[in-house]
Amino acid sequence: MRIKAQHYAIVAVDVEKFGTRDNPTAFLLRKQLYSLVETALDDAGIDRSAAPDPADRGDGFFQLLPGDVDKLDLTGPFVALLHNALRDHAATSNAPGALRIRVVLHSGDVGWDGRGWVGEELNTACRLLDIEPLRTTLAQAGRAGLALAVTEDWYRRVVCHGTAEVEREAFREVPFDAKEIRGASAWIRVPGYDVPPGIPPMRRAERPEPTGPAPASPAAPGGAAGAPGGKAGTSGGLTVGDVGQFVHGDQYVKGGLTIRMPRRGEGGQ
Known part of the structure; x- marks a missing residue:
């Protein structure tokens, strides 16, 4: 039977240094992660009533939202609310209980095959969670609770228009190379920073160029x-x-x- 895909906005999150925690701490962090993300979505006015349940990834999860969700609300208010909630958590937690996360925003067609979610765009979002520039900037952004990465397509459709909610000037372009993805770009932002720490400006020669013989x-x-x-x-x-x-x-x-x-x-x- 052919899998019928639908267009979704994809929110993927991953906990920094999750594998270093003992089991009781890992259980607690997972519970807190789900609660903070879901509360931030609700407080940003994003309707989850028609959304599938979050899909667990062990050290994080992804949430699919209907394709007509307001992407400015996701990029601006949702990220800001989630960051503030993580900072509040940090004020009362010790080092083993620290909860700092990487967040990815993307969109595309995803289908349910009866066992799980399948789709190239979902693969792209999960690959982006693990790129080294995103890990590096979160590690160096000591004041932040999260680092955000968006795909080139999301940046072009949502961020680059320069609305106040998304702080376009705070994003920096980075190479996006991961497994089957080569020569792509992504854009990273860290709330509370004018530019993401640890990410030098991307030189023109490093940006993807059209391939093929001249x-x-x-x-x-x-x-x-x-x-x-x-x-x-x-x-x-x-x-x-x-x-x-x-x-x-x-x-x-x-x-x-x-x-x-x-x-x-x-x-x-």
């Missing part, structure tokens, strides 16, 4: 291959009208280029 440019009359409209200059140089774009280190150069060719007797043997 079209070859034919040689122009009187010029060189790959140099449309090239012509010999009167000073012994070659003027290239438009070389497109090339990279040198971190520098990108685009536009016209003049190459000076040495005359006989200049710099020769």
